[in-house]
Amino acid sequence: MNxxxxxxxxxxxxxxxxxxxxxxxxxxxxxITVEAGEVYGLLGPNGSGKSTTLKMLLGLVTPxxxxxxxxxxxxxxxxSRTDVGFLPENPYFHKFLTAAELLAFHGKISGxxxxxxxxxxxxxxSLVGLEDARDRRVGGFSKGMLQRIGLAQALIHxxxxxxxxxxxxxxxxxxxxxxxxxxxxxxxxxxxxLLTSHLLEQVQEICDRVGIMAHGEMIREGFLxxxxxxxxxxxxxxxxxxxxxxxxxxxxIANSSAHLVxxxxxxRSLESVFLELTASNK
Ligand SMILES: Nc1ncnc2c1ncn2[C@@H]1O[C@H](COP(=O)(O)OP(=O)(O)OP(=O)(O)O)[C@@H](O)[C@H]1O
Ligand SMILES: [Mg+2]
Numbered sequence: 557m558n559x560x561x562x563x564x565x566x567x568x569x570x571x572x573x574x575x576x577x578x579x580x581x582x583x584x585x586x587x588i589t590v591e592a593g594e595v596y597g598l599l600g601p602n603g604s605g606k607s608t609t610l611k612m613l614l615g616l617v618t619p620x621x622x623x624x625x626x627x628x629x630x631x632x633x634x635x636s637r638t639d640v641g642f643l644p645e646n647p648y649f650h651k652f653l654t655a656a657e658l659l660a661f662h663g664k665i666s667g668x669x670x671x672x673x674x675x676x677x678x679x680x681x682s683l684v685g686l687e688d689a690r691d692r693r694v695g696g697f698s699k700g701m702l703q704r705i706g707l708a709q710a711l712i713h714x715x716x717x718x719x720x721x722x723x724x725x726x727x728x729x730x731x732x733x734x735x736x737x738x739x740x741x742x743x744x745x746x747x748x749x750l751l752t753s754h755l756l757e758q759v760q761e762i763c764d765r766v767g768i769m770a771h772g773e774m775i776r777e778g779f780l781x782x783x784x785x786x787x788x789x790x791x792x793x794x795x796x797x798x799x800x801x802x803x804x805x806x807x808x809i810a811n812s813s814a815h816l817v818x819x820x821x822x823x824r825s826l827e828s829v830f831l832e833l834t835a836s837n838k
Contacts, residue, residue, distance in 0.1 A: 559628040561717050561748035562590035562613060567622035569608050582608040584772040585622070595739060595749040597759040600769035606752040607645050607721055614642055614719060626717060641710035645721040647702055651695030655686050655705050658694055659712055666713035680708040685734055699726030707735065718742060720751040724758065729830050736762055757825070760784065793822055
């Protein structure tokens, strides 16, 4: 039997709030399964419990009840984390290290030898587009640069599961495009990715399945195609249609039992316009 990459069962986290003896139920009976090789997006408004769920999966927060397993190993067992890379929501790094030194530090604690590590650092620095900042101290990095180095850090030991809490937060459009491609490349290489994001357009481009949380609960889960497809509608995009052709199509629809909902000219995304303009202006 194949072991799932992630198995979260009925996870609940109740945080005590010492003032006024209240409690906050951050996560309530959440179950998620992510199969090996899948890209899974955990979505939801601010405060809905996404980060807390990820932290419980990674053994950083103790669940009030429920359990989580990574490749079959319980999260309370530190061995479960050996094959996991994690980009936290607010990564904190030793400020006095340069980008390359920081990766060397994380590579060493992951057990990489000097030679493969040097090669891996070069690969990752260029993968996340930080060549120019390689020897700068991370203390002076911008938010987007910190995200990029955090991502490189998460990938240093080529883990089988990559957990990314808002990987594109604060990253400019071309950087988030790079990160999107990087995640798609991880998927191509058979890696499993579990991410949270508020950039729904990107989520739609990269995730196989998504779960939507609200107020600590999972309110909807499914394959992206099933969630977004309007099953009883069909869209044609026709290039260079003559007025005769469009009027014939209109006529055919009018003479059928189908109902024309809309005709429109497709638009490009603002992102693609931005990327085209900034690429030619470099
Ligand atoms: N250590 C903590 N102590 C008390 N409450 C906490 C703690 N960590 C999280 N919470 C609360 O749990 C709830 C869920 O927070 P969480 O960070 O998991 O949300 P999120 O979905 O990741 O939100 P965002 O989109 O803003 O990152 C929030 O109400 C938050 O204030
Ligand atoms: Mg969060």
